[in-house]
Amino acid sequence: MSATIIDGKAYAAGLRTRIAEAVSGFARQGVVPGLAVVLVGEDPASQIYVRNKARQTMEVGMSSFEHVLPASTSEAALLGLVAKLNADPAVDGILVQLPLPKQIDAQKVIEAIDPAKDVDGFHPINAGKLMTGVPGFVSCTPLGCLLLVQSVRRELAGLDAVVVGRSNIVGKPMAQLLVGQSCTVTVAHSRTRDLPEVCRRADILVAAVGRPEMVRGDWIKPGAIVIDVGINRVPNPAAGEGKTKVVGDVAFAEAASVASAITPVPGGVGPMTIACLLRNTLQAACVRRGLEMPPVDMARG
Numbered sequence: 001m002s003a004t005i006i007d008g009k010a011y012a013a014g015l016r017t018r019i020a021e022a023v024s025g026f027a028r029q030g031v032v033p034g035l036a037v038v039l040v041g042e043d044p045a046s047q048i049y050v051r052n053k054a055r056q057t058m059e060v061g062m063s064s065f066e067h068v069l070p071a072s073t074s075e076a077a078l079l080g081l082v083a084k085l086n087a088d089p090a091v092d093g094i095l096v097q098l099p100l101p102k103q104i105d106a107q108k109v110i111e112a113i114d115p116a117k118d119v120d121g122f123h124p125i126n127a128g129k130l131m132t133g134v135p136g137f138v139s140c141t142p143l144g145c146l147l148l149v150q151s152v153r154r155e156l157a158g159l160d161a162v163v164v165g166r167s168n169i170v171g172k173p174m175a176q177l178l179v180g181q182s183c184t185v186t187v188a189h190s191r192t193r194d195l196p197e198v199c200r201r202a203d204i205l206v207a208a209v210g211r212p213e214m215v216r217g218d219w220i221k222p223g224a225i226v227i228d229v230g231i232n233r234v235p236n237p238a239a240g241e242g243k244t245k246v247v248g249d250v251a252f253a254e255a256a257s258v259a260s261a262i263t264p265v266p267g268g269v270g271p272m273t274i275a276c277l278l279r280n281t282l283q284a285a286c287v288r289r290g291l292e293m294p295p296v297d298m299a300r301g
């Protein structure tokens with residue numbers, strides 16, 4: 001293995017420390033940023049994950065408002081809660097955990113969130129701002145990915161970037177951010193012809209597909225920076241019957257022998273997503289109160 005392993009867990013911890021410092025500064029002025037997280041349904045993995053967010057929110061000194069609703073919740077009831085959170089002055093950021101149960105139109109819910117509190121950056125207003133280069137909220141996962149790329153390479157202008165995946169929450173905003181850094185960006189997806197060949201052109205390869213270890217070592221350009229967004233739970237018979245483990249969308253060991261830098265799963269993009277959520281909540285708290293956003297996004301954590 002020759003690649004630098006990009007330690008997202010450590011970077012995220014550094015980012016949270018800088019956020020906590022900024023929050024304690026604001027606390028002296030009587031300002032406490034607040035994040036509301038809404039979970040619909042009892043999926044145990046999501047519950048653990050939402051609890052994790054709540055813990056990290058409180059650890060940086062922010063208020064956390066957790067709303068866990070039954071899977072049978074109606075769209076109207078969820079829209080009602082969103083309206084209440086929009087109007088609540090103690091709430092700076094609102095995150096409604098996706099996916100939502102099928103009786104609820106997720107797009108309707110996303111569009112109901114006040115864009116000034118949309119710390120996920122999923123509202124069309126914020127997506128449009130990203131596309132047009134206007135400051136707004138940038139989706140947490142792509143933002144975290146960009147910070148990790150920049151932790152190993154500051155200047156990205158002119159590099160060829162390939163993003164595999166075109167979802168609204170990861171692939172598309174990731175591509176926009178890389179265009180913003182003057183990369184030449186290709187967005188690949190399930191209809192892409194000869195995906196391995198497309199990936200081999202990438203100086204920066206971002207895999208956001210949701211297919212365990214799909215990207216192989218021989219798809220990687222020697223010296224490339226590889227960012228693995230995938231979170232896939234797969235059986236792990238080596239650890240015992242019925243045991244599982246989490247793997248990314250990239251075959252890690254193979255890729256690490258070709259790339260110059262690579263993010264692991266777990267411990268790469270995932271922890272950055274939550275840290276960026278807290279970062280965006282701080283931004284929301286600043287913008288809503290006319291305060292200046294402290295510089296928390298330095299390169300190295």
Ligand SMILES: NC(=O)C1=CN([C@@H]2O[C@H](COP(=O)(O)OP(=O)(O)OC[C@H]3O[C@@H](n4cnc5c(N)ncnc54)[C@H](OP(=O)(O)O)[C@@H]3O)[C@@H](O)[C@H]2O)C=CC1
Pocket residue numbers: 141164165166167168169170171188189190191192195208209210211229230231232269270271273
């Ligand atoms: N680490 C983190 O913080 C986060 C991780 N994730 C993880 O990232 C992954 C992607 O998430 P998300 O964007 O929400 O997923 P989606 O399912 O919304 O999108 C997946 C994308 O991958 C494309 N795709 C699927 N199969 C192939 C294939 N065989 N070849 C090429 N492209 C393919 C799809 O193409 P098409 O559009 O043509 O269908 C689609 O654009 C998942 O593993 C998810 O768990 C997600 C969010 C946060």
Ligand SMILES: Nc1nc(=O)c2c([nH]1)NC[C@@H]1CN(c3ccc(C(=O)N[C@@H](CCC(=O)O)C(=O)O)cc3)C=[N+]21
Pocket residue numbers: 095096097098099120140141231246265266267268269270271273274
């Ligand atoms: N409105 C909304 N916003 C989201 O940002 C959002 C969402 N809905 N729905 C689900 C996806 C997924 N996602 C992850 C965040 C952190 C980790 C994370 O911290 N992962 C750790 C642990 C992985 C594990 O062991 O399970 C790691 O990669 O090291 C993973 C996945 C945010 N999402």
